[in-house]
Amino acid sequence: MTTQHLSPTARTTPTRGRNRQVDDRSRLMALLSDALVAHLGVVAGTHPVVLPVAFAVDADGPDAGGSLYLHGSVAAGWLGPTLEQDVCVTVTELDGLVLARTGFHHSMNYRSAVVIGRPRQVTDQEERVRALDRLVDHMMPGRAGTLPAATRKELAATAVLALPLAEASMKQRSGGASLEPGDLELTGWAGQVPLRRVADAPVTEDYVSEPVPESVLRRVAELGPA
Incomplete structure (x- = not known):
């Protein structure tokens, strides 16, 4: 177990x-x-x-x-x-x-x-x-x-x-x-830059006539822009 x-x-x-x-x-x-x-x-x-x-x-x-x-x-x-x-x-x-x-x-x-x-x-x-x-x-x-x-x-x-x-x-x-100690007396910007994986819109192959499956669209939405 x-x-x-x-x-x-x-x-x-x-x-x-x-x-x-x-x-x-x-x-x-x-x-x-x-x-x-x-x-x-x-x-x-x-x-x-x-x-x-x-x-x-x-x-x-x-x-x-x-x-x-x-x-x-x-x-x-x-x-x-x-x-x-x-x-x-x-x-x-x-x-x-x-x-x-x-x-x-x-x-x-x-x-x-x-x-x-x-x-x-x-x-x-x-x-x-x-x-x-x-x-x-x-x-x-x-x-x-x-x-x-x-x-x-x-x-x-x-x-x-x-x-x-x-x-x-x-x-x-x-x-x-x-x-x-002493860092607060320094000047200059400090902070965080959050990163994440992002998916662009699916690109269908030239030889494919079927629409993009819903499962693919859901996955793209999960990884898409906020």
Whole structure:
């Protein structure tokens, strides 16, 4: 059963800025729901690589703490090494720029997660299909149910990895800049520049005659201008 609290190990416990550590697992899941891109760090042969990957989450998945699904090609050079060692996956959402009266205290508001563990390659056909549907729906909720089933060729070309969410930690920063004694006597503007992801209007392909689906329009509205 998934606990309601994060219990980072020595590998995932923050050593700096511990006041920003988040121990509520639901906030980790909310971050993983909001974010669209993860970064996978792995040692591939003689050197480390960090790669952007599509992902999806199943809080009730078969892995300890839930399953973080990662998508890739079976021909990718990083696939083999990823299955032979522990890897690190990070997810970050940038929420704002923090401008202080001194350069030292300029910062950013963010939510970030670190997950460390040994991935497994998903080989069970039913789980693979569920995971791939989740990957599509993570990008565009409700999309997978409107698409034809993946072909054998497509499934054969696609790798799905599952990483346990048991060894995970999260940090979050919000608010204004830190102040040092004397900062209030300085001059100059200080404040925050909030940031968020924004979607423009959908662009239909030239060969498509169907109208933009309601699910796409809803997603655009969620991410559209305020």
